[in-house]
Amino acid sequence: xxxxxxxxxxxxxxxxxxxxxxxxxxxxxxxxxxxxxxxxxxxxxxxxxxxxxxxxxxxxxxxxxxxxxxxxxxxxxxxxxxxxxxxxxxxxxxxxxxxxxxxxxxxxxxxxxxxxxxxxxxxxxxxxxxxxxxxxxxxxxxxxxxxxxxxxxxxxxxxxxxxxxxxxxxxxxxxxxxxxxxxxxxxxxxxxxxxxxxxxxxxxxxxxxxxxxxxxxxxxxxxxxxxxxxxxxxxxxxxxxxxxxxxxxxxxxxxxxxxxxxxxxxxxxxxxxxxxxxxxxxxxxxxxxxxxxxxxxxxxxxxxxxxxxxxxxxxxxxxxxxxxxxxxxxxxxxxxxxxxxxxxxxxxxxxxxxxxxxxxxxxxxxxxxxxxxxxxxxxxxxxxxxxxxxxxxxxxxxxxxxxxxxxxxxxxxxxxxxxxxxxxxxxxxxxxxxxxxxxxxxxxxxxxxxxxxxxxxxxxxxxxxxxxxxxxxxxxxxxxxxxxxxxxxx
Amino acid sequence: xxxxxxxxxxxxxxxxxxxxxxxxxxxxxxxxxxxxxxxxxxxxxxxxxxxxxxxxxxxxxxxxxxxxxxxxxxxxxxxxxxxxxxxxxxxxxxxxxxxxxxxxx
Numbered sequence: 170x171x172x173x174x175x176x177x178x179x180x181x182x183x184x185x186x187x188x189x190x191x192x193x194x195x196x197x198x199x200x201x202x203x204x205x206x207x208x209x210x211x212x213x214x215x216x217x218x219x220x221x222x223x224x225x226x227x228x229x230x231x232x233x234x235x236x237x238x239x240x241x242x243x244x245x246x247x248x249x250x251x252x253x254x255x256x257x258x259x260x261x262x263x264x265x266x267x268x269x270x271x272x273x274x275x276x277x278x279x280x281x282x283x284x285x286x287x288x289x290x291x292x293x294x295x296x297x298x299x300x301x302x303x304x305x306x307x308x309x310x311x312x313x314x315x316x317x318x319x320x321x322x323x324x325x326x327x328x329x330x331x332x333x334x335x336x337x338x339x340x341x342x343x344x345x346x347x348x349x350x351x352x353x354x355x356x357x358x359x360x361x362x363x364x365x366x367x368x369x370x371x372x373x374x375x376x377x378x379x380x381x382x383x384x385x386x387x388x389x390x391x392x393x394x395x396x397x398x399x400x401x402x403x404x405x406x407x408x409x410x411x412x413x414x415x416x417x418x419x420x421x422x423x424x425x426x427x428x429x430x431x432x433x434x435x436x437x438x439x440x441x442x443x444x445x446x447x448x449x450x451x452x453x454x455x456x457x458x459x460x461x462x463x464x465x466x467x468x469x470x471x472x473x474x475x476x477x478x479x480x481x482x483x484x485x486x487x488x489x490x491x492x493x494x495x496x497x498x499x500x501x502x503x504x505x506x507x508x509x510x511x512x513x514x515x516x517x518x519x520x521x522x523x524x525x526x527x528x529x530x531x532x533x534x535x536x537x538x539x540x541x542x543x544x545x546x547x548x549x550x551x552x553x554x555x556x557x558x559x560x561x562x563x564x565x566x567x568x569x570x571x572x573x574x575x576x577x578x579x580x581x582x583x584x585x586x587x588x589x590x591x592x593x594x595x596x597x598x599x600x601x602x603x604x605x606x607x608x609x610x611x612x613x614x615x616x617x618x619x620x621x622x623x624x625x626x627x628x629x630x631x632x633x634x635x636x637x638x639x640x641x642x643x644x645x646x647x648x649x650x651x652x653x654x655x656x657x658x659x
Numbered sequence: 660x661x662x663x664x665x666x667x668x669x670x671x672x673x674x675x676x677x678x679x680x681x682x683x684x685x686x687x688x689x690x691x692x693x694x695x696x697x698x699x700x701x702x703x704x705x706x707x708x709x710x711x712x713x714x715x716x717x718x719x720x721x722x723x724x725x726x727x728x729x730x731x732x733x734x735x736x737x738x739x740x741x742x743x744x745x746x747x748x749x750x751x752x753x754x755x756x757x758x759x760x761x762x763x764x
Contacts, residue, residue, distance in 0.1 A: 269738040362716040376715045405722035406715070475699045480714075486676060493677070496751055500744035507756045511677045524678055528669070528692060531676040533699075545702050547712030552705065554713060587694050603716025629718070 170197030171332030173652040177237045177389045180335065184232045184240050191232065191240030195224035195284050198242040202286065202333045205655050210308045211318075211328035213247045214255050215287040224284050232282075237392055239282035244328050244337035247288035248295050249380070250369040251275055254285070258371045259303035260293045262492050262499045262518035272369025273404070274338065274380050274397040281396060289324030289337055293520045294489070295345055295373045297321050298592045301583045302522040309579070310352060311653040312619055316576040319349035325383045326353040330653060336384040336393050340370055342377045343477055344571075344596025347608040350383050351571035351622025354610045354651065356390045356639070357383045361630045362603030363408035365394070366401030372488040374481035375406075377600040386649060387609060387639040391415035394632070408630070415633050419640045426459030428638060429564045435470035436569030436595055443614035447621040448570045451611040455568075455642065463564065467556040470598055472549050477597040478590055479533045479546035485523075486530030492518065525586060554602035561628050566638055570595055571608040571622035595624060605632045609639045610648040620648075663700075664693045 175183075183189050189197075199217050206212055224240060233239040245251060248258040250268035252275075257263045271279065278285075292302040300308040300323035308323045310316040311331040318327040322339030326349030329337050339346040341359035350357025358381045365380045372378065380397065384390040398412040432452060437445065456462050494500035494514025501513035519527070533542035560567060573595060582589045599606040604626055611623035623642070627635040643649050669689045673679055680688055731739075736749075745752040 266742055267738070269735055269742075363718055376717075402724070405724075406717040406719060408718050410718070469705065472702055472705055475701050478695065479699055479702075490677075494744065495753055497739075497742035498744075504754055506754055510754060512679050515677050516679050519678075524680075525688075525691065525695075527676050527678065528672055528688075529695060532664075532668075532672045532692070532696070535672060535675060542699055544712055545705075545707060546699075547714055548707035548710040549702055549705050551710050551713035552707070554716070586691055587698055590695070590698075601713075601716075 170194065171201050172335045172385065173332045175335070176386050177241065177335060177392060180241055181232070181237045181239070185234060191224040191227045191284065192221060194240065195221050195242055195286075198286055198333065205331050205333070208309060208314055208655060209311050209327050209331045210306050211289055211324040211331060211333060212244070212287045213257060213259065213290050213305055213324070216254055216285050219254070220284050220286055227282055227284075236281045238278065238396065240284060242284040242286045242334055243278070244286050244289050244325060244334045245275060246291055246322050246325050246337065246339050248291055248340060248371040249275060249338055250371070251285065251288065254288065256288065256371070258294045259291045259305060260519065260523070261304045264304070264499065266497060268369070270369065273366035273401045275369065277397050286334060289322070289328055291324055292321040293523050294371065294485070295321040295340055295342060296485070296522050296526050298344070298348060298589055299579070299583065300324060301579065302520055304520050307579055310576045311655055312354065313576070313617070315578055316619065317352070317579050319352035319572070319576060321345040322357075322383060323349045326350055326355055326357065329353065329355045329383050329385060331655065332652060335389055336382050338380060339383050340378055340380050341600065342374045342481060343600050344593045346381045346383060347571045347596050347606060347622065347624060348592065350608040352576035352620065354620030354648065355383050355385060356387055356607065356609050356649070357381065358390050358394055358607040358632070358635070359599065359605065360394055360398060360632060361408070361605040363406050364398050364412075364605070364630065364632070366399075366404040366407045368401055368403035374484040375488060376484060377481055387636060387643045388416050388419055390607070391419060391636045410630055413633055415636045418633055419636060423637045423641055424459065425455055425638055425641045428460045428566065430455065430460050430462050431465040431560045431564035431567045432462055433467040433470065433560070433567060433569060434464050435467055439573050439594070440570055441574045443616040444570050444572070444574060444621050446615060447612040448623060451623045451642070452568065454646065455638070458641065458645065465560050465564070467560065467598065469549060469553045469556050470594070473553055473598040473601060474590055474594050476546040476549040476553070477593065477601060478529065479542050480550060482526040482530035483533050483543050484530070486527045486534065489523070489527055494518070522586070550601045553598050557598070557602045557604060565634055567626040569624050571624040575614045575617060575619035575621060599626055604629060605635055607635050607639055609642055612648055664689060664696055
């Protein structure tokens, strides 16, 4: 079983009509994963025994007719807590950590009857753009195994692109859902900040982190995101706003006619030519369908990366203080005293990139530097958010590329952290402002055949307009129907 | 570009962050941090006079809840302790605060 030729609705019908049982589906899913995962390396932990047992229970109870995910295999990024199933954040620090509770998003999925096939690889603590900072291994891009899948939700994106699952959970602090979606030719939605509970997500930058899905299709994404969204008493930043039935509101009459689309000129400043051509063609296509395209300016765009790396690293340095080698996680051997436990456990348990972020954050917050770095960046954050507000006064959506380049080669950027950070230039402004944004497959590079993602940014809590436009784009193009030929040339 | 941060400063920040770096890695790490901090300096070009800092994008303010203790089950307690690196009789065990080799006993 691969998931290239189906979607949630189709699979649900097949399960309800007993064309396939949940148990058979789960077994075939693991067969497919085992066929390709020694090449792709999308998974840190496979949950095979528990998943098949769960599928048998669901078969015995009957597929819930009103739950599209009942009996459907899906994957979970390994920085999302799953009770009793090792959750590592791709760090040596948590290599043996067994959560005692489920994240709210996992709890909601469990109640809907999903089958958790396993935990996907990521950059350590979600800090990175390639999965190369994972303490365990690097995932490979199914379209070209010599290239990165992007990050940090690279394992989730690669699992969907490889046909392992229809959807995988990701998290997005500065682009970690959208960028890998773009690199792997799949759909990736970062919902509005506060739309989805962060309870049980291993914290990185708490004022930026959001949970979302990487999926094959826009409609599946709309359905799955609604399933995990909504207020949660455990997360006081989760919004009280009602969650619309985004998927049901998509239908054939959805149109982009008259939709006011803003295209920021700054988003084209440093695009690779092959990406530029694909995005230009995508915008022309939407214009031909009746959308009104205007060039606009988001003048503070270029300050997004420095401001983000100050703020997110500062939050990370605070969030990661909890890893002290005492209550859980890695403890260094042969330690002499308590101070030694802290320093050696952290120095040996964290990888290089995580230590770099903790250092940048601690520096930015330290006496004498707080005003010049943290406070300055927080002010720039306000200006970036205001830029978006201004454009949204007269426009419904903002469009551009998700990444300035296609997936780069494994090893190409890992020794140059600054270059790696610049990959996020088109995605971090959205997290600064807390906006919803989705990457949809927009075509392929004429240079290397790799997928290119179109980024669709919406107003706060207006995921519907994003899904509508993404759906129309998808339904009038066939990029999402392409699948990588693993091990061969595309 | 000349870096603004020195190895001495990096060692000071590491101390604050409860991290340590081997001497032979300190140079490379300082250079990398310096180059990123140089990028941070780009922000000085932005006029932020009168701009309020923004530290969150949440649409909620002052969320209150009842201050209520919740009792955990024995199973939960055991599961939590299983994640601890070292335990003894239901407690988490840590080394002595004072270096035992300096203890004089």
